[in-house]
Amino acid sequence: MPSVSPMRVPGRVQVLVAGGGPVGLAAAVELGRRGIDVLVVEPRAAVSHARPRCKTLNVRTMEHLRRWGLAERLRARAPLPPSWSQDVVFCTSLSGRELSRFTGVLGLVPEGDRFPETGQQAPQYVLEEVLREAVEEIAPGRLVLGSKVVGVRQDDESVAVTVDDGTGRRVVVTADYVIGCDGPRSVVRDEIGARYVGGEALRPNFGMVFESPGLWEHVAHGPAVQYWVVNAAAPALVGPLDRTDTWWAIGFGVDRETGEREARRIIDGVAGRPVRAKVLSTDPWTARMMTVDRMRDGRVFLAGDAAHLNPPFGGHGLNTGIGDAVDLGWKLAAVLDGWGGPGILDSYESERRPVQERVIREATANMRVLSTELYADDLDADDEAGARARRAAGVRIQETKKAEFHSLDLVLGLRIADSPIVPAARSLWAGARLPHLFLADGRSLYDVLGAGLTLLALTEDAPVAAVEEAARLRGVPLGVVRLPEPVAAGYAAKLGARLVLVRPDQVVAWLGDEAPEDAVSLIDTVGGGAPRPLHTSQERKHHV
Ligand SMILES: Cc1cc2nc3c(=O)[nH]c(=O)nc-3n(C[C@H](O)[C@H](O)[C@H](O)COP(=O)(O)OP(=O)(O)OC[C@H]3O[C@@H](n4cnc5c(N)ncnc54)[C@H](O)[C@@H]3O)c2cc1C
Known part of the structure; x- marks a missing residue:
């Protein structure tokens, strides 16, 4: 694995990721694929085969790996096929x-x-190796191994991060934003004065x-x-x-x-x-059941185990961290690309915290009955x-352990209920993961979504023009995808809408049968509500 001497790291980057564990690497992939200049600082020269820890990669994580073009590579390396x-x-x-x-x-x-x-069983080191390779491919030389973050200072304009190369030599890297993915003993968490709250088993x-x-x-x-x-x-x-x-x-x-x-x-x-x-x-x-008292301070964010810990039963910790990385990744990219406003970064904590807390609750419930209790x-x-x-043990096992192994409602069904960038709506699909569908030619609906916002038109006459024009005016990258019959009609009936506005993370931002009354205001809300100048063209970097 090529690495860069910390003394040769760039002096300035858009996003510095502290920690190249699975969550930091996932954040770097999400950002790097969106053309963001990213740097990962990680102390471990090689991934650890001694502590495989995570084995369960859930369906949602595999969907993200598919979007990144890495699902097949991961499966090819995993020793146990589904x-x-x-x-x-x-x-x-x-x-x-x-x-x-x-x-x-x-x-x-x-x-x-x-x-x-489907989900995939794979030791954590297999995922980390695949993600390390991907970061090297997307952002050559931007995975700095053998180094650690030792200091974080910010002002209104940027963050100064002190990086130690393990021999005591130090450099300062200036970043627009920092993500602390440096695990349970997070230095970044300490540096921003956040702390874990919760208990331990x-x-x-x-x-x-x-x-x-x-x-x-x-x-x-x-x-x-x-x-x-x-x-x-x-x-x-x-x-x-x-x-x-x-x-x-x-x-x-x-x-x-x-x-x-x-x-x-x-x-x-x-x-x-x-x-x-x-x-x-x-x-x-x-086992520990903890979340940080705050996941953000100004330009510095926390993700993964640095922000939350849950008992491993059910296999949710890493998967939840990947969810953090995806959520924060596209949002930071939107801001750095100029179309995301401040609300989009505020939404990180309001969208992720309820997920993390629910995961902690369910994983803690899974821990109540282990082999020790069943004896x-x-x-x-x-x-x-x-x-x-x-017979009695069998009954108890089925009663108490089912939710641990059949948890797709938790993995796929969580809906964002309260976010500054998801307009309040009556539909239960607003804020939910876009229901998946295979198209007639066998492709996944997710494969035809764009890197920015996607407006799905579910009937021939679905009125797309207002939202399209609003996005153009606001400089927000938006693609229109018309779903072909025969799948479109059934899908429209399921969602109760002819138009669906989908975020880069496959979450439904808005849906309706008619064009929104004020399409510009809708686009402003979904883009984080920044007062931005009106653009006349929609020329943007598009790397995904
Ligand atoms: C027994 C067990 C089984 C588990 N099974 C599952 C499972 O099946 N499914 C699941 O989803 N989760 C599982 N987990 C949880 C999973 O292992 C963690 O949630 C996951 O490792 C978190 O990833 P992370 O990148 O946030 O943190 P970490 O994996 O802790 O990575 C943090 C990284 O930051 C680096 N670092 C530390 N300090 C610094 C610094 N100062 N500067 C820069 N970098 C730094 C570290 O070297 C490390 O690489 C399990 C956990 C345990 C204990």
């Missing part, structure tokens, strides 16, 4: 009895028109990656993306990192010391028998008492 398994199994051990099973989990199965990309967890040649031969339940092991010896969550011998595991209620000492015993407990295994890395962690005597007994215990 077709390999879409199951989560609860069992007394890998070689023991099955207690219950969820199928079609985590968006891994297509559902007709509902989404163009009482129980520790012990993550590890291990290699166990031959373990698959003992797995009694067939392929699954997660095995929840419910026994007294090693209550745990375990899954394959690849289709050969590498596994990840989380021992519930296991602290660092115990985990380091007893890792081999835990692996045997998970397997339900002694197995050959080598621990490759360990990763103790405790009961007799689960492995051969007699009638054993059968009864297993």
Whole structure:
């Protein structure tokens, strides 16, 4: 991976991203594809294979990767294709009895028109490697590795960011805007005086990656993306990192010391028998439920784990951070390109905070029942008492864990209810993700949307002229897409509108059957309400 010596970084950029984890890299891709001059500062020379952490990339993240042209690349690198398994199994051990099973989990199965990309199981490092490459391709030399941000000072005009190259040498980079994607120990968060608010779980967890040649031969339940092991010896969550011998595991209620000492015993407990295994890395962690008291100070923003933390159950943390990066990315680009007003940046926190808070609530609910809570005597007994215990466990598992594995309403269904750039509307589609549709030729509706605003015309005679003219006057990039029959009529009926104004992030900004009464005011609202001079031409940079 090529990197740039921090002493050769540009002195001035439009956006400096502190932190090249998944969220910072995603922000850089979103910005870079829009022609914004971006710089990412990241301490880690290489991505960490020792802490795979995220495995669940949800449908929404895969939709963004598709928009960036990266979905196929990611899937090609992911060791477990969705077709390999879409199951989560609860069992007394890998070689023991099955207690219950969820199928079609985590968006891994297509559902007709509902989404163009299924979810994907992939270790976090696979995503990070793909995104690092993409940043290098889009903005060569703008991923600075081995360096970290140590200071952030701003005035009305710009932000001065001090970058340390790891040897104590420092340079100052001036940026129009800064995004702090520097994770839980965010320096940027400290520098702007923001702080986490919330709590943490009482129980520790012990993550590890291990290699166990031959373990698959003992797995009694067939392929699954997660095995929840419910026994007294090693209550745990375990899954394959690849289709050969590498596994990840989380021992519930296991602290660092115990985990380091007893890792081999835990692996045997998970397997339900002694197995050959080598621990490759360990990763103790405790769940935290936190959001920052503010996500922005002037020209500096926070995104991803720097801004919010949730328990990992359900697989939402990174995915929510990618949502932050997309939201902030197109908005900063709109401002830097001259068509976004101040309201567009104000909308970042008002749109993202409710999502983050809901994710924290749901992930916390998912954490209430883990293998430790599901354990009961007799689960492995051969007699009638054993059968009864297993039936009871099965019922409880289905009652308490379903929402964790079937969460598409959360992933796709969240609607922006209160935003300065989404005009108040009666329709429930306003502020929602544009319902997806495959066109007659098999293309995704999302593939025909433009990089700026898109006005979808759902009938031949849909009156597009007023909105088109307003966008032209205001210098807002807007493309008109006429949906062909036969899909258009059904789609118009579903939305209850002939016209749909779609944002760059595939969110419905406005919809109606007739042209809006005041199209200029609509465009001003969606563009952040800046008092801007009227443009006479719509010449803009268009890089997406
Ligand atoms: C066990 C576990 C399982 C998980 N599973 C999932 C899952 O399945 N799905 C999911 O969506 N999420 C999951 N998560 C959450 C996910 O790992 C995080 O949400 C994700 O890593 C957040 O990405 P980020 O880029 O915001 O922060 P980080 O990944 O923490 O990246 C921050 C980056 O900033 C860099 N940095 C630090 N300090 C500085 C500095 N001063 N200057 C510049 N850079 C700096 C760091 O080197 C790092 O690269 C899981 C978490 C855990 C613990």
